[in-house]
Amino acid sequence: MKLAANVTFLFKEYPFLERIQAAADAGFDGVEILFPYDDPAPDILRRLQIAGLPLVLINAPPPNYTGGQRGFAAVPGLEERFRRDFARVLRYAERLTPQHIHLMAGTAEGPEARATFIDNLKWAAAQAPGQSLTIEPLNPGDMPGYFLNDYDLAAEIIDAVGAPNLGLQYDTYHAQTIAGDALAVWRRHAPRVRHVQVGDAPGRCEPGAGGIDFAAFFAAVAASGYDGWISAEYNPTAETEACLGWMRDINGRTT
Ligand SMILES: O=C(O)[C@@H](O)C(=O)CO
Ligand SMILES: [Mg+2]
Numbered sequence: 001m002k003l004a005a006n007v008t009f010l011f012k013e014y015p016f017l018e019r020i021q022a023a024a025d026a027g028f029d030g031v032e033i034l035f036p037y038d039d040p041a042p043d044i045l046r047r048l049q050i051a052g053l054p055l056v057l058i059n060a061p062p063p064n065y066t067g068g069q070r071g072f073a074a075v076p077g078l079e080e081r082f083r084r085d086f087a088r089v090l091r092y093a094e095r096l097t098p099q100h101i102h103l104m105a106g107t108a109e110g111p112e113a114r115a116t117f118i119d120n121l122k123w124a125a126a127q128a129p130g131q132s133l134t135i136e137p138l139n140p141g142d143m144p145g146y147f148l149n150d151y152d153l154a155a156e157i158i159d160a161v162g163a164p165n166l167g168l169q170y171d172t173y174h175a176q177t178i179a180g181d182a183l184a185v186w187r188r189h190a191p192r193v194r195h196v197q198v199g200d201a202p203g204r205c206e207p208g209a210g211g212i213d214f215a216a217f218f219a220a221v222a223a224s225g226y227d228g229w230i231s232a233e234y235n236p237t238a239e240t241e242a243c244l245g246w247m248r249d250i251n252g253r254t255t
Pocket of ligand 2: 136171197233
């Protein structure tokens with residue numbers, strides 16, 4: 001399995017750009033960055049090249065959304081904003097070549113939001129046919145009012161868009177928090193999954209520190225034939241390097 005470190009969450013012991021090398025030193029095969037837009041793309045690219053790691057995923061839209069909107073893709077009336085932001089993300093993506101771009105839905109509800117989301121996703125998928133795009137359900141406790149708060153809804157949206165370059169971003173932490181059983185959500189939706197993120201629940205901690213049966217989960221992922229990335233996206237309960245024991249159970253890693 002290919003393992004990535006989400007360096008927005010992990011390796012916070014280091015200045016941001018140094019986290020990329022720290023991920024390589026810890027044995028990860030790639031990194032993801034939720035919002036890379038605060039640093040110049042050439043600086044990030046140089047760090048990736050030195051570390052020898054690919055960039056697996058970035059989020060859109062660009063603003064660091066602390067205290068602000070969680071995207072715009074499903075927000076009626078903000079179509080122009082979504083499209084302008086997406087164009088900027090594609091310029092970043094040309095430089096950094098992330099494997100996936102996660103398109104954030106934003107705060108909205110109801111049939112109009114659903115229709116807006118589908119239209120915007122169809123538009124984005126057509127704009128960038130060679131770029132893999134994802135959508136990710138986020139649990140309502142962490143993201144109150146976020147439109148995409150359920151895996152069945154995400155599956156419906158993906159099917160309605162019907163674009164080969166749009167898939168599901170599955171996160172064990174959100175799946176467990178939303179549905180109470182991350183493994184059952186995996187089994188139901190595995191065929192649509194384009195990208196996997198892992199974190200335990202409750203507490204969004206490292207695998208093994210919460211209640212999810214990760215031995216069963218990783219076995220199910222391996223049995224499914226999934227060959228994409230598995231990205232570590234959680235808040236370590238101690239120093240990042242001290243919380244990587246779960247990697248030893250995968251691929252016989254010795255980190
Ligand atoms: O699970 C999460 O919180 C992230 O993957 C994300 O993209 C939210 O910004
Ligand atoms: Mg996630």
